[in-house]
Amino acid sequence: xxxxxxxxxxxxIVLGLLGFADEATPYELKAGHAGSVGNFWSVPHSQxxxxxxxxxxxxxxTVRREEGGRRRKHYALTEAGRRALxxxxxxxxxxxxxxxxxxxxxxxxxxDPAAVAPGQLEAHRRxxxxxxxxxxxxxxxxxxxxxxxxxxxxxxxxxxxxxYWERLAAEGG
Amino acid sequence: xxxxxxxxxxxxIVLGLLGFADEATPYELKAGHAGSVGNFWSVPHSQxxxxxxxxxxxxxxTVRREEGGRRRKHYALTEAGRRALxxxxxxxxxxxxxxxxxxxxxxxxxxDPAAVAPGQLEAHRRxxxxxxxxxxxxxxxxxxxxxxxxxxxxxxxxxxxxxYWERLAAEGG
DNA sequence: GGGTACATGTAATCAGTTACATGATTTA
DNA sequence: TAAATCATGTAACTGATTACATGTACCC
Numbered sequence: 001x002x003x004x005x006x007x008x009x010x011x012x013i014v015l016g017l018l019g020f021a022d023e024a025t026p027y028e029l030k031a032g033h034a035g036s037v038g039n040f041w042s043v044p045h046s047q048x049x050x051x052x053x054x055x056x057x058x059x060x061x062t063v064r065r066e067e068g069g070r071r072r073k074h075y076a077l078t079e080a081g082r083r084a085l086x087x088x089x090x091x092x093x094x095x096x097x098x099x100x101x102x103x104x105x106x107x108x109x110x111x112d113p114a115a116v117a118p119g120q121l122e123a124h125r126r127x128x129x130x131x132x133x134x135x136x137x138x139x140x141x142x143x144x145x146x147x148x149x150x151x152x153x154x155x156x157x158x159x160x161x162x163x164y165w166e167r168l169a170a171e172g173g
Numbered sequence: 174x175x176x177x178x179x180x181x182x183x184x185x186i187v188l189g190l191l192g193f194a195d196e197a198t199p200y201e202l203k204a205g206h207a208g209s210v211g212n213f214w215s216v217p218h219s220q221x222x223x224x225x226x227x228x229x230x231x232x233x234x235t236v237r238r239e240e241g242g243r244r245r246k247h248y249a250l251t252e253a254g255r256r257a258l259x260x261x262x263x264x265x266x267x268x269x270x271x272x273x274x275x276x277x278x279x280x281x282x283x284x285d286p287a288a289v290a291p292g293q294l295e296a297h298r299r300x301x302x303x304x305x306x307x308x309x310x311x312x313x314x315x316x317x318x319x320x321x322x323x324x325x326x327x328x329x330x331x332x333x334x335x336x337y338w339e340r341l342a343a344e345g346g
Numbered sequence: 347g348g349g350t351a352c353a354t355g356t357a358a359t360c361a362g363t364t365a366c367a368t369g370a371t372t373t374a
Numbered sequence: 375t376a377a378a379t380c381a382t383g384t385a386a387c388t389g390a391t392t393a394c395a396t397g398t399a400c401c402c
Contacts, residue, residue: 008361009273009275012278012282019283026381027382036281037278037281041277042271044363045381045382045383046383050383050384070381072381088279089282092289093292094276094279094289095275095296096275096296096297096300097274098214099213099326100182100213100214100270102268104214104322105189105214108210108319109258110189111319112262113322115263120267127269146282146284149277149280153272153277153280157272164326179388183389199354203353216390217391217392218355219392219393220389220390224389227389243353243397245353245354
């Protein structure tokens, strides 16, 4: 029909969040994003406010505006939106991201590993603690299989980073 | 002095590549990028052609244009460019990147792990083979410590991904 | 001399970033 | 009631993506 409007990761984050709630205001989307997906894929609030309108223009969500007072916008998935989300979830051809790790860029171009390592270690250790705390909280709740799996991935990779930077920190020139 | 023009990762990739060569044409930058940094941080060639001019405008590189024939541009670091590169390399406060892994986004929003896993496995196994081949070639050459370290990181993380997706593929519902 | 790979850009579009701004509620 | 903090946007700018376009050199 329409030449498919390109859906970005941000689009799918909004669609996915709307898939959990029946209806949501931008603020609820923002709140739902923070502390969940936001832990491994942040989106600035300006985007979270802008994206639903793009999706509405493309027919993937509906907007209901409050009459009185605050005139908030409430968004909900349309059939097309649900379909786009489901197709994306089912699509088996997902290209893995590149590493794109700034600290690696520095190593590549000759930075002293011992200079880079401490900062990385601290950041990754803090991140690991956060992930494990979140995981402990999620553990018992039902319906959190997806988030738990992503946390597992985050935890494992973070541990690899910690081991990596510990090694480089120890190999002082 | 000047309100510091913001240098992006792309800027540092160009600066870093110019730091290896005394002088380079955009094509040489492109070639130098492909198969090295390009393995974990790709930059489209349109950017590799555009970025040096931005850097020139900011005083970090000089441009020398060929008189005859092809009138190619040759770029070289200025003092300021070398300083910016060195300061970036020495700066210990590097914020680690987010995971931003599309496949994780899908898991988070409820995709069937068994549906996602095969494609991820194949992609990561291929990637691992590439990395190990490059590493084997680099191993003997002198002056490749930086690239070897980044490859090590890539290899370790790719192995973690493979183990992760193998586990999810095995846990068929 | 015709094709194919190499080499070198430009143009259009747009999502993402950053900053600005302000209204509504709660709390001290 | 003054101050935070919660909630909700808008505006400006620009790097990144994608596509278009063309020139040059080498090879069969």
